[in-house]
Amino acid sequence: MGLSHYNIFDKGNRYAQVLAQDTPRKLALLVGINYPNNNNLNSLNGCVNDVDLQQELLIHRFQFKKSDILRLTTKESLQQQPTRNHILTAFEEHLIKQAKPGDVVVFHFSGHGYRLLDPHPIQNCDNQQFNDDYNSTFVPVDDTLNGSPQDIMGRSLFLLISALKTNNVTVVLDSCFSGGGTRGNYQVRSAIRNNINTLEPSQTEIAYQESWMKRLKISDSEFTRRRCNGVAKGVILAAAQRDEEALDAPFDGFYAGAFTYAMTQYLWQETDSVRNAIAYISPTVKSTGGHSPFADGNQNQPVYFIDNKLLSTDAVITKVKGNQANLWLGGLNNKSLATFNKDATFSIVDATGKTRGKLKLESRDGLKAKAKLVDSKENIISLKPGMLLQESSRVIPADLHLSVGLDSSLGNEISIAETELSQIYRIKPVPALKDNISYPAEVQLILSRMTEEYLQILKQQKVENIPAVGSIGLFTQGLQIVPQSFAEKQESIKTAVCRLEPKLKSFLATRLVEMTLNKNSSKLDVEVSMNLVEQPNQPFAKISTLKSIYPQTKLPLNKSFQFQIKNNSSHSLYVMMLLIDSTGSLTVIHPYPWTNFNRGMLLASNDTLIIGEPNKPKLQAVKKGLAQALIITSRSSLDKAVHALKRIESELKTQKTNQNKCFVDQTRGAEVIEDLINDLSGERSGKNAKTREIKTSNIATVSFSFEVG
Incomplete structure (x- = not known):
């Protein structure tokens, strides 16, 4: 050739x-x-x-x-x-x-x-x-x-x-x-x-x-x-x-x-x-x-x-026309991408990290966006392709929701499932396309019956404890079983949705917190490490808003572990932490139940908070699987967010101990979810607020995803 x-x-x-x-x-x-x-x-x-x-x-x-x-x-x-x-x-x-x-x-x-x-x-x-x-x-x-x-x-x-x-x-x-x-x-x-x-x-x-x-x-x-x-x-x-x-x-x-x-x-x-x-x-x-x-x-x-020691970058200017710019958003985390639409802002940064101007988004299509220059500082004469950008603020959309795909295995009950799910606050049912090829867009979960086809796929993947064919439960959008989400195969779709409501709220709350993930753009200087209690000076995972990351290793079963959170900022910060297990259930591990929330959550400048100390409730992993730790630090109080998450946690525990019953609060999650959104955005606006802005100068949210085994 x-x-x-x-x-x-x-x-x-x-x-x-x-x-x-x-x-x-x-x-x-x-x-x-x-x-x-x-x-x-x-x-x-x-x-x-x-x-x-x-x-x-x-x-x-x-x-x-x-x-x-x-x-x-x-x-x-x-x-x-x-x-x-x-x-x-x-x-x-x-x-x-x-x-x-x-x-x-x-x-x-x-x-x-x-x-x-x-x-x-x-x-x-x-x-x-x-x-x-x-x-x-x-x-x-x-x-x-x-x-x-x-x-x-x-x-x-x-x-x-x-x-x-x-x-x-x-x-x-x-x-x-x-x-x-x-x-x-x-x-x-x-x-x-x-x-x-x-x-x-x-x-x-x-x-x-x-x-x-x-x-x-x-x-x-x-x-x-x-x-x-x-x-x-x-x-x-x-x-x-x-x-x-x-x-x-x-x-x-x-x-x-x-x-x-x-x-x-x-x-x-x-x-x-x-x-x-x-x-x-x-x-x-x-x-x-x-x-x-x-x-x-x-x-x-x-x-x-290529050994490049470069600043973290969220986006780059690809095309310029006057004060208008086309952007590529390749550095944004997919879990927070939905918060980068109209009115989100980016700082133009030079090689030293100094801000030289600010852009505001006008629209976004996937990872491509259009923006305009709203603030130009010294040394910025005009926009140029190749200029690097860091997030300044993001916006929680008014219609933010948890999308739940409805699998074709639900048959004639799809319409019932759609009606029941629609009554839960910010839960959006999405019916499958023809022949169940896929869904018209991204979904976070799939509500489905266990079918013979799915059973064979899971057996090939050597999945253990596969639910019975005909039972109803949740899959991830990659067709992985959400543990403890399936029940008896005689269950009706209406009962199944009611039973799963606390778990769906938990997934929604986790999605909301994940939308604030901003390790690379937050202006708060926070450092979090994870270690076994018996090895306090040997972190196996470490993450910081301003520094590099230690790679994670597996967390061993039945070993006590702890987190150390250091506030390197010049001011006190409120700290909240939750763990998400492989079932999607959340647990607030800080503040502790008996703590005065505001006082117990406040971490002074240059102080270190240890979560999982030997004289406090132990943190131990008792089941294999994927897990996640979410740490939120804020200059504003997070008391309503803590109360909201603890209410969801309580619903999950109640449902777990009463498998055959469903417990539905009157607001169907509206009150707790709005409290959570308001605290994460630092606002006290009511339920009718259109969007909520989250500034990198006010909050830092970091995440550990780790495997247990």
Whole structure:
């Protein structure tokens, strides 16, 4: 394959640029395939957006030149469609021919994965994961030819990476070969194929591999030796383990790979080693759909082999017209994204973190927004693309709610479920689309019956204590069981909704608190660490509003643990803390029940609060699963928020001890939720307030997501 078959590059200009440069060059090939109008494969929604996420990050965070990034997506021109030929030729011409020793190379693939028989299977590696008769593949947009798969095998990728002249190589793979189809409200990035008549690779693929083996002068035995040693060069970042599913997920106004969004959002905020980055984003990705990202190769190097010590960034200006600007919001946490709409504000910051102006949002579409300059300080003459932004304030929308998908398994009772759920304050029922393919937008939970199909899926995932077929309960939108949400299979839908009301309020309250998460933008200087009581000076997780993060490790079962919260601010702060277990139930662990709330919540400047001291009620994890700690610190009193959360906690406990009864307060949650919103925003406005502003100068909310086991 030569340039005559690939009319993307101006080769004269490209090679002239290489010769003119003394500093390391940064090259990227980004592939995103949504498979539109393909009758053979499930279409995806977020793979092209993954390329956008990666490109904006590389340009504005890692200083890649746009001209050195090549996109092959199903939204590009015909010459840049992600066909098999285009992908391989682009790798050769854009990466192999141009990269010199010391340069930086990034290859990203988002799309379907698959598995084909390996003509030369590896069988004798000490590491058993490499011994397999099959080889993972990437499915191009032209997925078949005359019934033969046109896939690019992992073996081919290994050879292409081996041909690069630099060792600074990062391969990002947001695909999988396990599962397929839909998982609740997600699409699995694994191909289900009924249009191929063989599991053997094409003769074209075999010939391509043989060609590279000759060019690299690698024998079969030498290839096996190298493959048994691990990656060819650099590091590979993958969305899921071998037997797990990579998910195409809906967020607030857009779709993306759960892994790619979590990774790129983290890298806007932190520049860290590969090992620490994977450790930090793993709980986030796992809570989304149960899969665990992993890295293979040189994990002690900084991500993309670029050691940038940069300020945390929430957004960047991409286009300017006068005082109007288009923004990319790639650094915002997906849990708080809904609070960044009209009237939210961002500060323009320079390299030292000093504010040079302020922008106010006028509208938002997914991660793209329009804003106007409302405050210009010295040294800001005009807006410019590339200016970095940090959050100044966010706005809790008036129509904020918890979306609950209604699974088609509810059958004729869907309308009853819709009516019953609508009576609970800020709970929004969302019926499934036709054939239960998915929901029209992001949902936080799915109300469903346990079906035989779901039972088999859960068995394949080795889930324990699966509820009986026919029983009603809650799933996450990734079709993970919400523990303790299912009851007897004879239960009516009306009784089930009533029984689940306290749990739904708990999820709603947690969603509200999570919308205030602002570790990277809060102006309050707060530091929180987590440790075992028996090891008070050895934190296994640490988070700060102004500093880097320690990666988390698993919390052992039946071991007492504690939190230490230090107020480094120049003024006292009110502190509230809650734990969310794997069932979605919340527990307020500070202030303690007997404390005078206001006095007991106040943490003086430079003081440290220890929650879980030996002489106080013990904090112990007694069940395996994912858990979360939420710590809220505020310059304003949080007494109403505490009372609101404790009322929800009390309802949960009452319901748990009276499984067959339902307890409904007269306001259906309106009073407690409004009290919570008002305290979090520092306002005392009534229920009719349209929106509530949250300023980074008034509140800091941080979160630990951790695994117990």
